[in-house]
Amino acid sequence: MKQLKDPKKIFFYIVLAIIIIAGIVLVATKGFNVELKYRANKKIELAIGETVDVSKIQEKADEVFGKGKSIVQVVEIFQDSVQITAEEISxxxxxxxxxxxxxxxxxxxxxxxxxxxxxxxxxKITIDSNENARLRDFLKPYIIPTIVVTLVILVYYAILYRKLGVKKVIIKSVLIIVLSQLVLLSILAIVRFPMGKLTTPLILLVYVTSLIYTSGSFIKKAKS
Amino acid sequence: MKGRKEMKKIKKLTIILIILLICLISFIGIYVEKQNIMQNIIKDYDLAMNLEGYREVRMKATDNQEIASEKVEQVKNLIQKRLKTLGAEDYLIKVDYVTGEIVLELEETSSTDRIVGDIYNAGELKMVDSEDTSKVLMTNDEIKGVSVKYSTTESGTTIYLDMEFTDEGSKKIEELSANEYKTIEESTEETEGEETEEATQPKLALMIDGTELVSSSFDTPITEGRLQLSLNTATTNTTKIQEAVISGNAIASLLNNGPLPIKYELTGNTYVYSEITEQVKIAFIVAISILIIIALTVLVVKYKIPALLTAISFIGFIAVYLLVLRYANVVISLEGITGILIILIINYLLLQKLLTKPTIIEAFKEMGIQLIPVIAVILAFSFIRWTNIASFGMTMFWGLLLTVIYHFTLTRALLKK
Structure with missing residues (x-):
């Protein structure tokens, strides 16, 4: 009860709740903003025949498709061709x-x-179509190891900090780990951060940080 | 007393010079003239597909086939299983459920070409009469499992496919090997003046996707529901043995996972460089360097001279860490970079503790207990066969190991009063 009376903490929890609710609403209505590479897209390949300066081609692609709406990648080992990816190419x-x-x-x-x-x-240039990659496909390899290691850590916490109350320790740890991920995903949804190659690094960063934080807070409590 | 102080000063200066040297090697390199070109002899980083590039493979369903989304999903699952058995550790698969077209983004390794060559094969197994291939005697349905085994004798190692049949398959192969495809014993009697018509030996041929792999007759009936097919002649040549193992694994991967319900053809096979260009990488390194400088300046302003020494030590740690990652062959992916950043943050926090705690052991003890969950994550992730996860685990594994060794040796000596 004492904790809840702390106005700073109450404000913090309210902000967290607002962020999570806003995130859930946005995901339910609009979904995540998925990176172009992982969305259904169209591609063309241009064989230039000499080493390509990607930034120059990207400039031209931006003029045609709009800024940030296409990706130019060098293809082939001699780096003399480019691939332009955009959501739609007419x-x-x-x-x-x-x-x-x-x-x-x-x-x-x-x-x-x-x-x-x-x-x-x-x-002579054809437009190739690409279907979207499923977000769950690239998250799948992470799920089992993360769940297993989290369970092991929870058992470790429950044993090491049993004096603080096993139930309390487990609930607090789960809440911190899950809430931190929810906040991260909500922020990504709210700021319309493109979900893709940077998603898993961010999830891992927040996951490890939440573990260090929970561990630190239990050490502090155990000492006091 | 004065002499001891002088010695300490010299020792610290030597350590600082060693750190400076390591920094030069790690951040700039060692350049040697090779064929009139100055080349850095320090090993380069092994980069994962999200930082380096990948193979983009396009597979299209061949004409005149019924494409149903369930079948395409089945193909996707089979391809994923094949990729796993063929050792692909990082890929992205995009499927068009209407046309059946599949785009596979695959990490570039020494086995990528082989994987690309095998992945789209239908994997249809037929055991046929070698003379009349339309006479199908057995199919994938009669095969329970295939594994690659070896036997070593004085003449060398033989790699063979060990095919295990289902109950029904076992009966069939027993019947075929005991009757129609039993090896005909050669007659030793010669008839004078008469030419006898030689009876042709019927053979059972194993075909995968219409290509004959091997054909044979049987000296003794196959009674145990297992058939061994040798893939090479006994050899001591390791390259040939390896090739036979690779080819055996490819066949086993095709047969164990079942045939693709849709036939595919390869329509594209291109190497695509990562969209994270050199400019983006340089911008990232500059941004991180600025952050490190700011963080270290804060430390120096707060703790004065001792913090200056820890700052030097911290930069040295980064230099050694980056060298270790290169020579330990750690594949660096975006997840791996996250691991590196976490290690740098941990080291920064540790240095702060080193400045406030009376001994290095106390600082390590306090930090160590807090990091036990992270060690669990590292142990779990380092051994997973998925490049990005392993990269995260391995960068942190080497980072934590180095943290202990480096600070107990160099930093400790540098901060000794």
């Missing part, structure tokens, strides 16, 4: 990007008086 957009890339790499006419040939021929 024929017009394909033609436009090909035209812009052709401008970046002007070709010389082979015979005098003739029009120089273009590096890329839009009619």
């Amino acid at each position: 024929e017009e957009q394909k033609n436009s990007i090909v035209e812009k890339v052709n401008e970046l790499f002007p070709q010389e006419a082979t015979t005098e008086g003739e029009e120089p040939t273009q590096l890329l021929d839009a009619s």
